[in-house]
Structure formats: structure tokens, C-alpha cells
Amino acid sequence: PAFEEAITTGRIVDDATRVVLPAHGESGVVGLLVIAGAGGLDDGLRDTLTALSSIAGLGVSQAMAAGELQLEAEQSRRLERLKSEFLNIAAHELRSPLGIIRGYSSMLSDGMLSEADRGVALTRIVEKAEEMARLISDMLETARLETLGLELELEPVDLIEVIDNAVQAMRPLLDANHRFALVAGCGDVAVVADRARLTTVLTNLIDNAIKYSPDGGEIEIDCEHDDRVVSILVRDHGIGINADQAHLLFTRFGRLVTPETSHIRGTGLGLYLARESARLHGGDITVTPTHGGGSTFRVTLPLA
């Protein structure tokens, strides 16, 4: 109670057993000077101790201000780094789809294409525009995460509906070699989640499953659940991931580039954002090898 009184009133509390002196800083009381085993100070000593506690308050206050400045400087260095990494991505990753869009649209406007080729050109333009939109949205999400943090708009969500939406959104990216297989496990499960973000998590995983299985194959989407947790599994039969390097994939800009995958474009932001998003939901994302080759990504979400 003596401490509380000193903090709330900002005055010296002197009971029979101890003296508590508030140390004032710029933002109010920033500390307490406590002298145990002494009480009933005379005026001289009281003045000396008051002066001492003001000096201590000033010191603490300046140290706090210095700490804040340092944090601000670190934050601005981080943002500076992020900005140059983004410029790098914009320069490399946006140019290629943009080049394809420009190529096809100039062929369209020159009237060089047959009826059938016009259809192909339009599909490619839409695909590439979607790719650019996803890339920009990943960059904006990352910037938001670094500056403001992500906020979820939670609501009860039917899992199968979200999975269906994600699969439909990615269907245009499937080529002749890939097939989706929705396995029966995702029946009647409801979670409390941010519908849009959860859909993005799944579209990112499906996008990767397609990209990193260049020889094609089945992309299976399955669920498992017990009383507490539901898992959504996205399984591919592609190039697979070396277990030692799996943790790198979830870091910002983390990519594993091998001679085999050097032609596959990406930013290294998708899995980073997907895992941050899953963790905000109280869940996580992990990866294990698929039996018989490829990778299985598992998104876990707590059940209400």
C-alpha cells in the first residue's frame, strides 16, 4: 500500500518502518526509492533524499527515451531493408508476367492471332495478371505484418467451403499433368477463422504444390481432426523438401533454389505469410515428406 500511495499521489510516504520516495520522470512516476528500516525523517534528510530521487527519476526517464529511440532506429532499419528487398522482387518477379501480358496483348491488338490463339492469349493474360495480383498482395501483406501486425476478422467458418473456394480459385492454374483430389476427411467441420486469410493460406499451399511438382501428379487435399485440433493437409508428389532445410521455407524471403528449381519463380513470402496467419489463428503449418515422394503441408487449427 505504501508503494501504491507513493505512485498514485506522487508524494513521499514515510511510515514508522520505511520511507518510499517516488522518482519523477517526464511521463510521471518512473520508479521508487525505498529506504527500509528508517522512518520519521527530519527535514534536511528529506530534502536530500527528494533531490536524490529526482536525479534518479531523470536518469530513468532519459534511459527510457534512449531505449525508445533505439527501437525506432531498429524499426526504421528493418523497414529500409524490407523496402529494398521489395524493390528487388518488384524488379525481378513482376517483370516476367508483365512481359508476357505485354507480348500477348500487342499480338492481340495487331490482329496477328487466329480465333483459337486469341482464346489462349486471353487465358494467359488473365493468368499472369492473377499472378501479379497475388505477388503484390503478398508484398502488401508482408509490409502490413511488419508495421501494424495482422488483424483477424474471426467468424464461424465451414471448413469444406473454404477448401472448395481455394480449390476453385486455383483450378485455372492446373495444367494437363496435374489433378486435384479432395479426400473425404473434410466433412462437417466448423472452425472460428478469418475466412479470407484462411483461403489465402490454402491457395498459397496449392499454388506451391502445383509449382513444385513440375512433372505433374495428384494434389490431394485432406483433413484430419480430433476433439481439439483440425488439420488440413495439402499433399503433392513433386520435388520434395530436404528435412534439414524445412525450417528455412517459413522465413521471410526463404527459398530453396537448386539447379532443378531455378526456373521456378517466386518471392519466398507465401509460406512465411501462411504460417504467420496460421499462428495468429492459434494454429501452425508444418511440412513432412509425402509417402512415395513429394511434400505434405499440414495446417493445424484449434477447434472451438
Ligand code: ADP
Ligand atoms: P515461393 O514459392 O514464392 O518461392 P514460398 O514461401 O511459397 O515462396 O515457398 C518458399 C520455398 O519453399 C520455395 O521457394 C520452395 O523452395 C519451397 N517449397 C514450397 N512449397 C513446396 C512444395 N510443395 N514442394 C517443394 N518445395 C516447396
